[in-house]
Amino acid sequence: MKIALLGYGKMGKTIEKIAIDRGHEIVLKVTDDIESKDLSQVDVAIDFSVPSAAFKNITACFKQQVPVICGTTGWLEQYDEAVELCKTQKAAFLYASNFSIGVNLFFDLNQKLAKLMAPFKDYEIEIEEVHHTQKLDAPSGTAITLAQQVIANSSKENWKLDTAAENEIPIYAKRVDDVPGTHTISYKSEIDSIEITHTAHSRAGFALGAVIAAEWIKDKKGVFSMKEVLSGLS
Template sequence: MKIALLGYGKMGKTIEKLALEKGHSVVFKSTSNSSEGNFEDAEVAIEFSTPEAAVTNISKALKAGIPVVSGTTGWLEKYPEMVKLCENSNGSFITASNFSVGVNLFFAINEYAAKLISPWKEYNVSVEEIHHLQKKDAPSGTAITIAEGILKHSDKKDWKLNTSEENSLQITAKREEDVKGTHIISYDSPIDSISFKHEAHSREGFAAGAILAAEFLKDKKGIFTMKDVLGIYE
């Protein structure tokens, strides 16, 4: 599989390493101010850039007829535009707040737990996320996905960042040195607490999941999710 890397920071370099180990090739890679290789040779693009660059990168791939996997977060207010562009160009597109297989299993567990606990109103739910100091967006896209899964089965109206309100789900975002990504879901009642935690030990889980998504997407048309990639059905 011939891969274009749109964004060549820490994640891009990790994806390149794992892709080469799997026998794939990287035919193009770009940063905000440089590029190397021939983009048109790519069979699939993997996009991990910045919120400011994501829409431009995704659009570039879709307009070129190259399936694109995007792991950048913080740009999803433009997601409907990318869906429309994908449909109009008969393209292929997957975006996810997190491509780690473990995190996507965690998402499914989160939704099941939220549904199971929903009738028991004495439990108040909250979400905490911890990331490295360089992460620009807060809360993380992963935390937002977790919150959306909870809200499907909750009386709470929305989520709020670092603020406790009666009808809102609180997300607490922390930034610490060299944290790859930790997410904790807590259900607290006056008599006990239940918690679920996912802790990433390296970036390789995110990179491996992105490559898996690219392998899935390569010969398909349409808009897909990681549930499609992993065969997770409700």
């Protein structure tokens, strides 16, 4: 498979290594947007760029009928527009806030725990995420996904960074050198606390998941999620 890497930072370089190890070829590596690039030799594009370039990258791929795997966060105010453009162009698109197989299993666990805890109003909910100091957005896309899942399965109505009202979930974002990503959901009462945590030990899990998603989406049309990729693996 011929892959374009849109964004060639630490994640892009990790994806490159894993893709090559799995027998794929990297035919394009860019650090800016790709509106002027010829993608005719590209089977799949993987975007881990920056928020300001992501939407341009995605739509440029749609116009050239190149399937897109996107893990860039911080641009999601244009996500619905990207979905509509994908449908109009009859292209293929898969966005995930986190491509790690372990994190996607953690998402399922988070939903199940939220449903179990929903009747017990004495427990206060909070989310903490810790990432490396180079991460541009806060909170992380993964933390937002976790919060949205809890909101869908509880009486909470929204999330807020740091300070939250009674009907909101506070998300605490910490930045520490060389931390790939740690996410914790806590339910706390006067009597006890319940916590679930996912700790990434390296970027390899995110990169491998993105490459697996790229392998899965090749030759498909439509808008997909990691749930469909994982169901194909099980």
